[in-house]
Amino acid sequence: MILLSFDIEEFDMPFEYGKDIAFADQIAISRAGTIAILDLLDKHQVKATFFCTVTFAENIPDLINRITETGHELASHGYYHSDFKPEHLLQSKLKLEELSGKEITGYRMARMMPVDEQEIEKAGYTYNTSINPTYLPGRYNNFNISRTFFTKENVLQIPASVSPLVRFPLFWLSFHNLPLSIYKFLVSWTYKKDRYLNVYFHPWEFTDLDDFERFGFPAYVRKNTGVKMVERMDNLISWMKSKNYPFGTFQNFIETITAK
Structure with a gap:
């Protein structure tokens, strides 16, 4: 099963690069990207999971309705994107349930x-997908963690997909920077081995991030964003469908593995 997921959040990433961005702009940019994603998913009639912060959800009630009413899954990405306290785990769950009715x-x-x-x-979650089981300098050092799903503390852990053997990550940055043919090869290899794929993206990738003065992003972040990102994702989903890979939400996936 293909587990497409999108971390929809207030667009605060410019802060990591020393740039200020108004809160209204954070919401507007992520809103535009979320609409582009939903339009693509509608076009291909595939379902995905949206991990949403409460802060973003409160500012896009119409899109929360669209996500849930069209059969996608809503999950928690915390209360705020740049602030975390353990109590936010339950608080975000309850607030998102209140906002979505799901x-x-x-x-x-x-x-x-x-x-x-x-x-x-x-906090009452069934699953956690907060692990990238690879090595990225300054970010992840998770070679000791299982590549594929496992249970810990009675919670199903579903790591982001990485390739067999070398554990090359298949997350959003790889998708932007690899030639699409190589990315597809890695996807095929991983899917054949694992029988599922868990890859994640963000709404702001589907907007134009080329303004270095405004956002401060290095070339590897800016590459293939905006219209190019929409075209690449359109291509990827079409290719996956041509391979007869089934798509589903995390809840769908859990149903299939627990039924075995």
């Missing part, structure tokens, strides 16, 4: 940072 069963920590699994269980 049960929230999954969690992904902002920036895929570590999170206490006991706290995840106490």
Whole structure:
């Protein structure tokens, strides 16, 4: 199963590069990108999971309705994107359930940072997908963690997909920077080995990020954003469908693995 997921959040990433961005602009940019994603998913009639912060959800009630009413899954990405306290785990779950009218069963920590699994269980989540089981200098050092799903503290852990053997990450930055043919080869290899694929993206990738003075992003972040990102994702989904890979939400995936 293809687990497409999108971390929809207030667009605060420019702060990491020493740039200021108004809150209204953070919401507007992520809103535009979320609409582009939903339009693509509608076009291809595939379902995905949206990990949303409460801060963003409160500012896009119409899109929260669109996500849930069109059969996508809403999950928690925390209360705020750049602030975390353990109590936010339960608070974000309850608030997103209030805003959406849907049960929230999954969690992904902002920036895929570590999170206490006991706290995840106490907050009532079924699954956690906050692990990138690879090595990236200054960000992740997770070669000791399973590449594929496992259970810890009674919570199902579903790491982001990395290739077999060398554990090359298949997340958003790889998608931007690799030739599409190579990315597809890695996807095929990983899917054949694991029988599922868990890859994640963000709404702001689907907007134009080329203004270095405004955002401060290096070339490897800016590459293939905006219209190019929409075209590449359109191509990827079309190719996956041509391979007869099934798409589903994390909740769909959990149903299939627990039924075995």
